[in-house]
Amino acid sequence: MRAAVMRNKKIVVADMPEPKPGPGEVIVKTLACGICGSDLHALKFAEKLVEGARRSGGAFVMDLNRDIVMGHEFCAEVVDYGAGTQKRLKPGTRVCAMPVLIKPSGVETVGYSNENPGGYAEYMRLTEMLLLEVPNGLSTERAALTEPMAVGYHAVQKARLDKDDAPLVIGCGPVGLSVIAALKLNGIHPIVAADFSPRRRELALKMGADEVVDPKERSPFESWKQLAAYKDPSKAPPLMPWMKGPALRPAVVFECVGVPGVIDSIMSSTQPNARLVVVGVCMEKDQIEPMSGINKELNIQFVLGYSAEEFATTLSNLAAGRVNGDPLITGKVGVEGVAQAFSDLGSPEKHAKILVEPWHS
Amino acid sequence: MRAAVMRNKKIVVADMPEPKPGPGEVIVKTLACGICGSDLHALKFAEKLVEGARRSGGAFVMDLNRDIVMGHEFCAEVVDYGAGTQKRLKPGTRVCAMPVLIKPSGVETVGYSNENPGGYAEYMRLTEMLLLEVPNGLSTERAALTEPMAVGYHAVQKARLDKDDAPLVIGCGPVGLSVIAALKLNGIHPIVAADFSPRRRELALKMGADEVVDPKERSPFESWKQLAAYKDPSKAPPLMPWMKGPALRPAVVFECVGVPGVIDSIMSSTQPNARLVVVGVCMEKDQIEPMSGINKELNIQFVLGYSAEEFATTLSNLAAGRVNGDPLITGKVGVEGVAQAFSDLGSPEKHAKILVEPWHS
Numbered sequence: 001m002r003a004a005v006m007r008n009k010k011i012v013v014a015d016m017p018e019p020k021p022g023p024g025e026v027i028v029k030t031l032a033c034g035i036c037g038s039d040l041h042a043l044k045f046a047e048k049l050v051e052g053a054r055r056s057g058g059a060f061v062m063d064l065n066r067d068i069v070m071g072h073e074f075c076a077e078v079v080d081y082g083a084g085t086q087k088r089l090k091p092g093t094r095v096c097a098m099p100v101l102i103k104p105s106g107v108e109t110v111g112y113s114n115e116n117p118g119g120y121a122e123y124m125r126l127t128e129m130l131l132l133e134v135p136n137g138l139s140t141e142r143a144a145l146t147e148p149m150a151v152g153y154h155a156v157q158k159a160r161l162d163k164d165d166a167p168l169v170i171g172c173g174p175v176g177l178s179v180i181a182a183l184k185l186n187g188i189h190p191i192v193a194a195d196f197s198p199r200r201r202e203l204a205l206k207m208g209a210d211e212v213v214d215p216k217e218r219s220p221f222e223s224w225k226q227l228a229a230y231k232d233p234s235k236a237p238p239l240m241p242w243m244k245g246p247a248l249r250p251a252v253v254f255e256c257v258g259v260p261g262v263i264d265s266i267m268s269s270t271q272p273n274a275r276l277v278v279v280g281v282c283m284e285k286d287q288i289e290p291m292s293g294i295n296k297e298l299n300i301q302f303v304l305g306y307s308a309e310e311f312a313t314t315l316s317n318l319a320a321g322r323v324n325g326d327p328l329i330t331g332k333v334g335v336e337g338v339a340q341a342f343s344d345l346g347s348p349e350k351h352a353k354i355l356v357e358p359w360h361s
Numbered sequence: 362m363r364a365a366v367m368r369n370k371k372i373v374v375a376d377m378p379e380p381k382p383g384p385g386e387v388i389v390k391t392l393a394c395g396i397c398g399s400d401l402h403a404l405k406f407a408e409k410l411v412e413g414a415r416r417s418g419g420a421f422v423m424d425l426n427r428d429i430v431m432g433h434e435f436c437a438e439v440v441d442y443g444a445g446t447q448k449r450l451k452p453g454t455r456v457c458a459m460p461v462l463i464k465p466s467g468v469e470t471v472g473y474s475n476e477n478p479g480g481y482a483e484y485m486r487l488t489e490m491l492l493l494e495v496p497n498g499l500s501t502e503r504a505a506l507t508e509p510m511a512v513g514y515h516a517v518q519k520a521r522l523d524k525d526d527a528p529l530v531i532g533c534g535p536v537g538l539s540v541i542a543a544l545k546l547n548g549i550h551p552i553v554a555a556d557f558s559p560r561r562r563e564l565a566l567k568m569g570a571d572e573v574v575d576p577k578e579r580s581p582f583e584s585w586k587q588l589a590a591y592k593d594p595s596k597a598p599p600l601m602p603w604m605k606g607p608a609l610r611p612a613v614v615f616e617c618v619g620v621p622g623v624i625d626s627i628m629s630s631t632q633p634n635a636r637l638v639v640v641g642v643c644m645e646k647d648q649i650e651p652m653s654g655i656n657k658e659l660n661i662q663f664v665l666g667y668s669a670e671e672f673a674t675t676l677s678n679l680a681a682g683r684v685n686g687d688p689l690i691t692g693k694v695g696v697e698g699v700a701q702a703f704s705d706l707g708s709p710e711k712h713a714k715i716l717v718e719p720w721h722s
Contacts, residue, residue: 052652055629158658263651268416282651290624290643291413293663297519300661302654 002358003121004338006068009046011339016067019117019125021082022103026128028095032144032332032355033119034073035341037173037258038281042070042112043342045283052283060112071119071356072099072111073147075140076126085128094134095126096146098311102127120338122358132312135319142318144355145325150314152178153185154306155279159252161188164235166228166249168220169193169209169256170266172200174328174353175279176256177207181323184208190227194220197348206327221269224251254279260286263300267292275299328353334361363719364482365699367404367429372700377428380478380486382443383464387489389456393505393693393716394480395434396702398534398619399642403431403473404703406644413644421473432480432717433460433472434508436501437487446489455495456487457507459672463488481699483719493673496680503679505716506686511675513539514546515667516640520613522549525596527589527610529581530554530570530617531627533561535689535714536640537617538568542684545569551588555581558709567688582630585612615640621647624661628653636660689714695722 005014021027042049046064053060062068078093089095099110099118111118116125134143156179161167167183169176172195183191190210195201201212211227213220225248233247251274253266258280264287266276278300292298306314317323331354333341341354366375382388403410407425414421423429439454450456460471460479472479477486495504517540522528528544530537533556544552551571556562562573572588574581586609594608612635614627619641625648627637639661653659667675678684692715694702702715 049652052650053656055653258651278651278654281655285648286651287646287648289413290619290639290647290663291410292416293639293661294642294665295414296663297665298663300654302651302657302659304655304658 001122002335003069003117004335004356006043006046006070009043011043011342013335014067016069016117016121018123021080021125023082023084024128025082025101025125026078026085026131027080028076028124028126029079030071030119030122030124030358031075031077031094031140032357033071034144034148035071035338035345035354035356036073036148037175037345039070040342040345041258041281041283048283060109062112063114066114068112068114069117069121070111071121072109073144074099074119074124075134075143075146076119076124078131079123081128088128089131089133094140094143095131096134096143096315097126097130097132098308099147100127100130101125102130120335120356120358130308132315134315138319141329141355142325143315145328145353146311146315146318148174148328148353149178149181149318149323149325150306150311151175151279152180152182153314153317154310155179155254155277155303156182156186157310158301158303159254159275159277161186161252162250163188164249165252166224167191167252167254168224169204169254170220170262171195171256171280172197172204172212173256173348175258176254177203177328177352178325179254179256179279180204180207180209181325185317185323192220192224192227195348199349200352203327203352219269250274252277256280258282260284264288264292267298270296270298272296273298275301278302329355331355332357332360334358336361362483363696364430364478365696365717367407367431370404370407372404372703374696375428377430377478377482379484382441382486384443384445385489386443386462386486387439387446387492388441389437389485389487390440391432391480391483391485391719392436392438392455392501393718394432395505395509396432396699396706396715396717397434397509398536398706400431401703401706402619402642402644409644421470423473424475427475429473429475430478430482431472432482433470434505435460435480435485436495436504436507437480437485439492440484442489449489450492450494455501455504456492457495457504457676458487458491458493459669460508461488461491462486463491481696481717481719491669493676495676499680502690502716503686504676506689506714507672507676507679509535509689509714510539510542510679510684510686511667511672512536512640513541513543514675514678515671516540516615516638516664517543517547518671519662519664520615520636520638522547522613523611524549525610526613527585528552528613528615529585530565530615531581531623532556532617532619532641533558533565533573534617534709536619537615538564538689538713540615540617540640541565541568541570542686546678546684553581553585553588556709560710561713564688564713580630611635613638617641619643621645625649625653628659631657631659633657634659636662639663690716692716693718693721695719697722
């Protein structure tokens with residue numbers, strides 16, 4: 001089959017054997033698969049990613065000397081079943097699934113693995129029991145957004161937002177946009193979002209941000225302050241005794257950039273008692289000043305992925321129109337276009353999410 | 362009055378004017394004042410501390426070109442009242458207080474300030490409404506432990522422990538020992554604690570640790586694992602799908618060291634979904650690997666100080682014998698002995714907490 005393959009730290013087009021279904025597995029035809037920022041990171045920081053996963057028990061264990069087909073944000077079509085399957089869904093049925101395989105030996109990832117090709121190839125091997133049928137009426141493109149939209153949904157769940165909390169989203173790439181959509185779904189306002197790119201700020205507004213900020217023009221934290229003041233100051237919890245200023249709602253800052261320095265910059269700029277939710281995936285070492293965290297009693301919650309329930313809920317939310325991810329999709333390519341798409345995605349003005357359609361050229 | 366003064370980054374003995382009480386203020390005679398690790402840090406990293414406080418709104422705003430009398434863990438005796446006071450407590454009454462002054466212009470610290478001498482001097486100025494009478498029968502030495510014991514109490518409150526949580530205390534200096542006492546008070550077991558120093562491990566056991574570990578011999582995280590397995594594995598929450606291993610109770614790791622590298626080392630060694638409570642005060646820049654946090658969805662809670670209520674509760678707990686801080690006290694000095702005590706406290710084998718008694722030589 002044709003695939004866009006990570007080989008020697010480059011994306012190349014290659015022919016490779018079609019996957020065969022193991023027990024409990026199904027073969028699917030990839031209809032559309034989004035390119036994730038993590039894939040760009042994985043290409044750039046492959047060694048670090050693998051080494052870090054080995055040390056901390058992460059999922060990304062790969063042999064970089066062998067081919068890897070990435071792609072974990074997919075909508076696919078059932079083709080064939082392996083042994084021991086229930087064949088619940090007819091061939092031709094469109095499906096989404098969390099990008100993991102459940103094997104007797106444990107759980108493996110799809111898309112960050114030498115054994116399990118991801119959605120940048122014509123076919124994938126998936127675990128039958130994880131398949132979710134795409135509801136009638138939901139387009140393949142929209143269904144392919146389930147995975148990235150589930151990331152934002154999960155991050156907002158982990159933030160355990162209270163009705164008084166006032167969110168600030170730093171970075172409006174696909175991760176930040178997905179967080180904004182989940183915040184909107186949650187009914188928490190105002191949603192303040194910051195990005196250097198005018199195009200990204202425009203997308204943030206489309207996804208549900210109430211106010212967008214260009215950090216070159218103005219501190220996002222200052223803009224947030226103006227919007228996050230309690231209307232009734234008597235309802236405000238006390239600040240640290242040595243802090244001055246107006247009574248502000250609790251700050252919940254979503255870090256959706258994933259490059260070194262952003263966590264520290266949020267820590268030094270945000271309010272006392274703020275909670276940081278780190279959704280951006282920084283694969284490098286990073287520096288922080290613990291005293292910023294200590295002086296303000298900050299809380300940092302790192303998040304990853306989503307639960308099976310959150311993934312299924314996100315697909316339902318997309319199907320019911322409760323969440324609209326359309327503004328995210330800014331391009332489509334075939335297998336041949338993946339390398340160029342990886343490069344194009346470096347510019348926030350051009351693209352947010354590019355879908356790979358392996359069967360199209 | 363006689364005082365041990367921070368001058369040109371050294372501790373020297375000096376004579377200085379006695380403080381005068383402002384409106385709402387009281388003059389107290391210092392009976393005993395513990396030397397805090399933060400004072401050692403403050404001497405070593407004075408510029409960084411002040412600069413960090415200026416940037417992040419911390420409390421430690423001082424002019425390092427002028428004298429500073431540190432000391433914020435005190436028991437004192439009421440001497441004289443300023444204007445506008447209620448004179449609730451008779452002169453001679455023993456008191457504790459949070460080391461802050463409430464002024465019309467805002468809150469100022471006692472002990473990290475050019476204006477408000479701390480407990481390494483014969484007299485201090487305090488705010489009347491913050492005074493807590495030391496209950497009869499509680500010795501001055503024990504009452505002076507209210508502040509450091511309140512730090513551990515607050516840290517454990519902020520950890521929001523659930524009955525299933527299994528704590529691990531990294532570092533058994535006064536902060537770690539105070540955390541251990543608060544954990545014991547909370548009834549959470551087993552309490553696992555780690556320190557390189559045999560003396561500190563011995564103190565940890567005296568304060569209530571169930572198991573102590575020498576990190577040179579064995580990973581504290583491995584020891585913790587053995588003790589933190591669920592007795593009934595069916596009650597265990599699910600691990601990350603790609604994680605293997607026995608069902609373990611949620612890890613709550615208290616960072617009580619406060620030097621660079623410790624947070625990162627905990628992040629890379631601890632369990633998925635662990636919560637870190639950073640009680641140690643690292644005044645330098647620090648490096649972390651965000652991927653460790655992300656892969657394991659870690660939560661980091663930085664903590665500082667205590668609330669007025671937690672401070673008062675700690676004094677009551679000491680008076681009622683619910684908390685015993687005696688093992689902490691390993692020495693006493695007069696004003697002349699403070700410089701040497703600062704140096705002695707560098708060795709964990711010699712000392713945990715040294716009390717300054719400014720009236721003794």
